[in-house]
Amino acid sequence: MNTLDKNNMVNIINDEILQYLQKYCGKEMYEPIQYSIKAGGKRFRPMIMLLMCEALCGTYKEAIPFAVAIECIHTYSLIHDDLPSMDNDELRRGLPTCHIQFDEATAILAGDGLLNLAFEIMLDKLEKDFEKKYLKAINCIAIASGTKGMIKGQALDIKAEGKKINEKELFDIYENKTGKLILASIKCGAIIGGANDEQIKIIENMAYKLGIAFQIQDDILDIEGDQDKIGKPINSDLKNDKSTYISIFGLEKAKKDYNILSSQVLEDLEKLNLKDKYIYSYIEKLINRKN
Amino acid sequence: MNTLDKNNMVNIINDEILQYLQKYCGKEMYEPIQYSIKAGGKRFRPMIMLLMCEALCGTYKEAIPFAVAIECIHTYSLIHDDLPSMDNDELRRGLPTCHIQFDEATAILAGDGLLNLAFEIMLDKLEKDFEKKYLKAINCIAIASGTKGMIKGQALDIKAEGKKINEKELFDIYENKTGKLILASIKCGAIIGGANDEQIKIIENMAYKLGIAFQIQDDILDIEGDQDKIGKPINSDLKNDKSTYISIFGLEKAKKDYNILSSQVLEDLEKLNLKDKYIYSYIEKLINRKN
Numbered sequence: 001m002n003t004l005d006k007n008n009m010v011n012i013i014n015d016e017i018l019q020y021l022q023k024y025c026g027k028e029m030y031e032p033i034q035y036s037i038k039a040g041g042k043r044f045r046p047m048i049m050l051l052m053c054e055a056l057c058g059t060y061k062e063a064i065p066f067a068v069a070i071e072c073i074h075t076y077s078l079i080h081d082d083l084p085s086m087d088n089d090e091l092r093r094g095l096p097t098c099h100i101q102f103d104e105a106t107a108i109l110a111g112d113g114l115l116n117l118a119f120e121i122m123l124d125k126l127e128k129d130f131e132k133k134y135l136k137a138i139n140c141i142a143i144a145s146g147t148k149g150m151i152k153g154q155a156l157d158i159k160a161e162g163k164k165i166n167e168k169e170l171f172d173i174y175e176n177k178t179g180k181l182i183l184a185s186i187k188c189g190a191i192i193g194g195a196n197d198e199q200i201k202i203i204e205n206m207a208y209k210l211g212i213a214f215q216i217q218d219d220i221l222d223i224e225g226d227q228d229k230i231g232k233p234i235n236s237d238l239k240n241d242k243s244t245y246i247s248i249f250g251l252e253k254a255k256k257d258y259n260i261l262s263s264q265v266l267e268d269l270e271k272l273n274l275k276d277k278y279i280y281s282y283i284e285k286l287i288n289r290k291n
Numbered sequence: 292m293n294t295l296d297k298n299n300m301v302n303i304i305n306d307e308i309l310q311y312l313q314k315y316c317g318k319e320m321y322e323p324i325q326y327s328i329k330a331g332g333k334r335f336r337p338m339i340m341l342l343m344c345e346a347l348c349g350t351y352k353e354a355i356p357f358a359v360a361i362e363c364i365h366t367y368s369l370i371h372d373d374l375p376s377m378d379n380d381e382l383r384r385g386l387p388t389c390h391i392q393f394d395e396a397t398a399i400l401a402g403d404g405l406l407n408l409a410f411e412i413m414l415d416k417l418e419k420d421f422e423k424k425y426l427k428a429i430n431c432i433a434i435a436s437g438t439k440g441m442i443k444g445q446a447l448d449i450k451a452e453g454k455k456i457n458e459k460e461l462f463d464i465y466e467n468k469t470g471k472l473i474l475a476s477i478k479c480g481a482i483i484g485g486a487n488d489e490q491i492k493i494i495e496n497m498a499y500k501l502g503i504a505f506q507i508q509d510d511i512l513d514i515e516g517d518q519d520k521i522g523k524p525i526n527s528d529l530k531n532d533k534s535t536y537i538s539i540f541g542l543e544k545a546k547k548d549y550n551i552l553s554s555q556v557l558e559d560l561e562k563l564n565l566k567d568k569y570i571y572s573y574i575e576k577l578i579n580r581k582n
Contacts, residue, residue: 026438028446033438080403085395104376105449108399109442112371115403116437119410123430132421139414146407147317147324151400155319158396 004050004060006278013043013050013067020068024120025113032102032110033117036075039095044286045070045181049189051279052203055272058193065125066137066188069118073145074181076114079107081154115145137188144184153177157242165243171212174245179211186210199272206268210283213261216254217289219244223251262287295341295351297569304334304341304358311359315411316404323393323401324408327366330386335577336361336472340480342570343494346563349484356416357428357479360409364436365472367405370398372445406436428479435475444468448533456534462503465536470502477501490563497559501574504552507545508580510535514542553578 005012017037025033046067053063082089082097083104090100099107122138143149153176160173186207190200223246245254265287269280296303308328316324337358344354373380373388374395381391390398413429434440444467451464477498481491514537536545556578560571 024438026440026443028443028450029438076403080399083396083399085399105374106446108371108374108376109446109449112367112402112406113438113442115406116433116442120430120433120437123426123433127426127430130423130426135414135418135421139411139418142407142411142414146411147315147320147404149317151404151407152317152319155397155400158400159319 002059002061004054009047009050010043013046013071014038016064017046017068017071020065020121021117024117024124029110029113032098032106033113035101036079036098036110036114037071039093040071040075041093042286042289043071045074045185047282048182048279049185051282052186052189053193054189055274055276055279056190056193056195056199057275058189063137063189063192065121066141066192067185069122070141070181070185070188072114072118072121073141073150076111076118077145077150077154077181079111079114083107086154086158118145133191133194137191140187140191141181141184144180149176149180149184150178153180160243162241163243165248167248170243170245170248174212174215175208178215179208182211182214183207202268202271206265209261209268210265213258213265213287216245216258216261217287219246220251220254220258293350293352295345300338300341301334304337304362305329305331307355308337308359308362311356311412312408315408315415320401320404323389323397324404326392327370327389327401327405328362330384331362331366332384333577333580334362336365336476338573339473339570340476342573343477343480344484345480346565346567346570347481347484347486347490348566349480354480354483356412357432357483358476360413361432361472361476361479363405363409363412364432364441367402367409368436368441368445368472370402370405374398377445377449409436424482424485428482431478431482432475435471440467440471440475441469444471451534453532454534456539458539461534461536461539465503465506466499469506470499473502473505474498493559493562497556500552500559501556504549504556504578507536507549507552508578510537511542511545511549 018034021030021034021037049067049070050060050063054060078092079098081087082092083099089097091097095101097107098110102110118141119138122134122141126134126138145151153173156169156173157177160169165173183204186203187200190203195203222244245257249257266280266284269283274280309325312321312325312328340358340361341351341354345351369383370389372378373383374390380388382388386392388398389401393401409432410429413425413432417425417429436442438446444464447460447464448468451460456464474495477494478491481494486494513535536548540548557571557575560574565571
C-alpha cells in the first residue's frame with residue numbers, strides 16, 4: 001500500500017523503528033536502546049513528517065528512514081535529558097528512565113548510540129538513492145539537532161535553572177530545545193515530498209509556531225494534566241525550579257496565547273492547499289490533546 | 292600550498308579544527324567544546340588520514356573536513372569516557388577533564404555536540420561537492436563510531452570492568468573501542484585519495500593491526516610511561532581494575548607481540564607502493580612513541 005493507513009499510523013511507525021533497530025543497532029546496545037524507544041509516546045515527530053510528505057504528493061515510504069532517524073534523535077535527547085546531572089528524572093511515560101532501568105553509563109552510551117544510528121540510517125538511504133533532496137533532508141535534521149539547535153536549547157535550559165528568565169530567553173529555549181526538531185520533522189517531510197520554495201517558507205513559519213504552541217501546551221499539562229495519562233509527575237517543572245510560560249505569564253495568558261498560536265498554525269496549513277487534508281485534522285487533534 | 296607541510300602538521304590540523312569550530316559550533320557550547328579539543332594531543336587520527344590521502348595522489352585539503360570530524364568524534368568519546376559513571380577520570384593530558392573544568396551536564400552536552408558537529412561538517416562538504424566518494428567516507432566514519440564500532444567497544448569495556456576476561460574478549464574491546472576509528476581514519480584518507488579495491492584491502496588489514504598495536508602500546512605506557520609526558524596517572528588501568536594485554540599476557544609477551552604487529556604494519560605499508568613515503572616514517576615514529 002502506498003498511502004499511509006491512517007487508523008494504524010503509530011503501529012506502522014513503531015514497526016518500522018524496530019525493524020531499523022534490528023538491522024542497524026549492534027547487539028551490545030540493543031536492549032537499552034530498544035527499551036527507551038519502546039517506552040516512546042505519540043511518535044509526533046515521525047508522524048508529522050510522513051503526513052507532510054504524503055500531503056505534498058510524496059509517497060510516505062520515501063520518508064521512513066528520516067522519520068525513524070528523527071525519533072532516534074528525540075529519544076536520545078530524552079535519555080540524556082533525564083540523567084541525574086541534567087533533569088534527574090526517574091520516570092518517563094510511566095516507566096523507569098533509561099539510567100534507572102539500566103545504569104548511568106549505559107544511558108549515556110544508549111543516547112550516543114541513538115544519535116549515531118540516526119545518521120547511519122539516513123546515510124544508508126542516501127547511499128542507496130544518491131539524490132540531493134535526501135542530503136538536504138539529512139542536513140536539515142543535523143543542523144536542528146546540533147549546537148545551534150536542540151543542544152543549544154538544552155544548554156540554555158540548564159543555565160536557566162533556578163533563575164528568573166525573561167520572555168525573550170524563554171522563547172529562545174522553546175525554539176531551540178523542542179521547536180527546531182519539530183520544524184525539521186515537518187520540513188524534511190516537505191523536502192522529500194517535493195515542496196517548492198514558497199511552500200517551504202509557509203511550512204517553516206507554521207512549524208515555528210507549532211513548536212512554541214507544543215511547548216506551552218506541555219507547560220499547561222504539567223499543571224492541569226492527569227498524572228496517569230502524562231506518565232510523569234505533574235508539577236515537575238515547579239519541582240525543578242524551572243521558568244515556564246506559566247511562571248512568567250500566568251496560566252490565563254498561557255491558554256490565550258496557546259489558542260492564538262494554534263489557530264495561526266491551522267491557518268498557515270490551509271494556505272498550502274494540500275491535496276490530502278489528513279495532516280490538518282492530525283494537527284487539530286494534537287492541539288486538543290490532554291496528555 | 293597543495294602538499295602538507297610535514298614540519299608543521301599538528302599546527303595545521305589544530306588551526307583547521309579551530310576554524311571549523313568557529314564556523315559550525317553554536318556559541319553556547321563553544322567554550323567547553325573548544326577547551327576539550329584544545330586539550331588534545333597528537334592528532335594521530337586526522338594526521339594519518341591526511342597523510343594516507345596525500346600518499347595516494349590525493350590533495351590533502353580534500354580530506355580536511357573528514358579529518359576535523361574524526362577528531363571531533365575522538366574528543367567526544369574521551370569526554371564521555373571520562374565521566375564519573377564511566378572511567379571517572381579527573382585528569383587527561385595533564386588538564387582537568389571536561390566535567391571537572393565545567394560540570395557533568397556540560398560535559399555530556401559537549402560530547403553530544405561534538406558528535407553532531409562531526410556529521411554537520413562532513414555533510415556540508417558533501418552538499419558543496421556532491422560526490423559519491425565523500426558519502427562513502429562519511430558512511431565509513433559513521434559505522435566505525437556507532438553501536439557496531441566504537442560504542443560497542445565502550446559497552447564491552449564497561450561490562451568487563453572488575454572481571455577476568457579472556458583473550459578473545461580483550462581483542463574484541465581493542466578492535467572496537469579504538470581500532471575501528473583508527474581504521475576509519477586511514478580508510479577515509481584512502482577513499483578520498485582514490486585508492487583502488489586492492490589497496491583498500493591491504494589498508495584495512497594494516498589498520499586493524501595498527502589499532503591493536505596502538506592499544507597494546509598504551510597498556511605498556513600505562514605501566515612504564517612517564518606520568519608527566521602521558522598527562523595522566525600511570526597505573527590507571529590497574530586502579531580501574533581493568534583487564535589489559537599485560538594483565539592477561541604479561542609485560543614480556545605484550546612487548547614481543549607489539550613488536551611483531553608493528554613490523555607487520557610497516558610491511559603492509561610497503562606493499563602499497565606509495566609514491567609519497569612520509570606516512571611510512573610517521574607511523575614508524577609513532578610506533579616508537581614514549582607518550
